Amino acid sequence: MxxxxxxxxxxxxxxxxxxxxxxxxxxxxxxEITGEETSTQINKPVVKEYLKQLKDIVDGDTTELLKMAVRFPDALSTEREDIDENEWKTILNEIHAALNHITEYRLDEGRVLEADFKNRIATIESLLEEVIAIDPERIEAVRERLRKGVEDLKEKVDENRFEQELVYYIEKYDITEEKVRLKNHLEYFMSSLNSKDSNGKKLGFIGQELGREINTIGSKSNYAPMQKLVVQMKDELEKIKEQLLNVL
Known part of the structure; x- marks a missing residue:
């Protein structure tokens, strides 16, 4: 300025x-400064020095040399009076108007983003419900796969010991905690989204937690139909994360 x-x-x-x-x-x-608003004066010492140097270089009419000298840097000094308060008031009004326009634009953009987030969170919730629905089927599939593997070895096994090992193995792939946490994080995202406060960074942190739970479910699933659902959840979450960069 x-x-x-x-x-x-x-x-x-x-x-x-x-x-x-x-x-x-x-x-x-x-x-843009006009002549009426400024006081322009000839910088006499500077112009005289320019004239002296010009005369040392060429012989010429003083008037012509003077025309050249006043075009050189610092030959004229322009000063302006103190701030005109009426002028400043006008500028300030325009600044407020510009800020209000920016805020209105942000609100319009925010409404579009809000609708997009709600749709994507609803999609992830729906996919999570499908994950929960097929989880018993997944556990049974893992159990049968392990039992078939043992049978293929043509070895006799202690059924009690086998069941103990099976329970231990299946517990490693249990996703009960992840399902609960993911559901809680989805609810927390929505409550933060509906808050009147500025929550862009907060939503970003919740998005990271959503990703952590989805990734853990994917790594533990060991079941193709569930992994397919996890990939879809990841895709929706990535789109959410991209848009979160635009949230105040």
């Missing part, structure tokens, strides 16, 4: 920061 507005800089920074809260903001004030 022009030097004569520098005293307003701190107040402007606070105004913009309070209104916009987050983001990288570029702000500029450009002023």
């Amino acid at each position: 022009p030097s004569f507005y520098r005293e307003k800089e701190l107040n402007l920074r606070k105004l913009i920061a309070d209104k916009l809260e987050r983001g990288k903001i570029d702000f500029s004030i450009f002023v």
Whole structure:
């Protein structure tokens, strides 16, 4: 901004920061100065020095050399009076109007993002319900696969010991905790989304937790139909994470 507005800089920074809260903001004030608003004077010592140097170089009419000298840097000094408070009031009104337009645009964009998030969270919830529904089927499939593997070895086994080992093995693939935590995180995401506060960073953190639970379910599933559902959940979550970068 022009030097004569520098005293307003701190107040402007606070105004913009309070209104916009987050983001990288570029702000500029450009002023076109007219003759009526300024006092322009000839910098006599500078012009005289230019004339002296020109005369040392060429012989010429003083008037012509003077025309050249006043075009050189610093030959004229332009000064402006102190800030015109009426002018500043007009500028400030325009700044407030611009900030209000930005806020309105953000709100419009936010409504679109909100609808998108709700749809994607609902999709993940629906996929989670499918995961919960097929989990008993998955456990039975793992049990049968292990039993068939033992039978293929043509070895006699102690059924009690086999059942103990089977229970231990299946417990390693139990996803009960992950299902509960994922459901809780989805509910927490929605409650934070509906909050009146600025929650962009908070939603980002919750998104990370969602990803952690989904990834754990995927690594433990050991069952193709469930892994397919996990891939779909990951796809929805990635789209959410991309859009979270645009949330205040």
